[in-house]
Amino acid sequence: MAGGAFKSVLHGRPPNDLDLFAATDPGRQALLDILQQNGAIILQDNKPYQTILSWHGQRVELAYSTQYQTLSERLAQFDLDLSAVGVEYDDGRLHPEIHPVARESLVSGEVLLIKPLKNWKYVLATLERMRRYARELDLVLPKAEINYIWSIFEDQPLEMQRGMIERFRLVGRDTQAIQKEAECRIHP
Numbered sequence: 367m368a369g370g371a372f373k374s375v376l377h378g379r380p381p382n383d384l385d386l387f388a389a390t391d392p393g394r395q396a397l398l399d400i401l402q403q404n405g406a407i408i409l410q411d412n413k414p415y416q417t418i419l420s421w422h423g424q425r426v427e428l429a430y431s432t433q434y435q436t437l438s439e440r441l442a443q444f445d446l447d448l449s450a451v452g453v454e455y456d457d458g459r460l461h462p463e464i465h466p467v468a469r470e471s472l473v474s475g476e477v478l479l480i481k482p483l484k485n486w487k488y489v490l491a492t493l494e495r496m497r498r499y500a501r502e503l504d505l506v507l508p509k510a511e512i513n514y515i516w517s518i519f520e521d522q523p524l525e526m527q528r529g530m531i532e533r534f535r536l537v538g539r540d541t542q543a544i545q546k547e548a549e550c551r552i553h554p
Contacts, residue, residue: 368452383425389435437463445492447471447478476506489518490534527552
């Protein structure tokens with residue numbers, strides 16, 4: 367398990383969702399079967415990203431990707447510091463892990479990016495999450511981090527910029543403000 371659930375715990379709130387990842391396709395199917403056998407109901411199959419379930423009132427998101435064998439490999443694919451926290455089940459034990467940038471963020475009181483961004487095509491969603499995390503945890507959102515996000519967007523050709531806005535519409539929560547800001551930054 368990795369992601370924003372740990373950010374919620376830091377804030378003293380119950381998590382919005384639990385993000386689960388499996389190391390293999392058979393492991394993913396076994397986890398999905400166990401969840402369903404224990405009362406989880408599939409709400410949406412959002413291919414290629416995740417299966418979304420409801421389990422005792424808790425939203426659970428089970429990622430499709432099984433290409434990373436360890437939690438360290440998985441966390442290395444995250445772009446946002448406070449999401450790069452997780453716990454791995456291995457050989458009957460739980461092993462926690464916190465990305466070094468997440469530790470730095472907690473010490474500095476800032477929302478930081480893990481650079482270079484691995485998921486740069488979703489940079490607008492990352493910006494939305496950064497703003498939400500800063501607001502929820504009363505952390506500073508450094509201008510340099512915001513500028514970094516916008517530089518990635520602005521450096522793209524027009525077609526890619528439009529594709530980034532469309533991706534954001536599909537995965538973002540608070541899409542209108544950021545979408546409008548992105549549209550103002552599109553190359554003429």
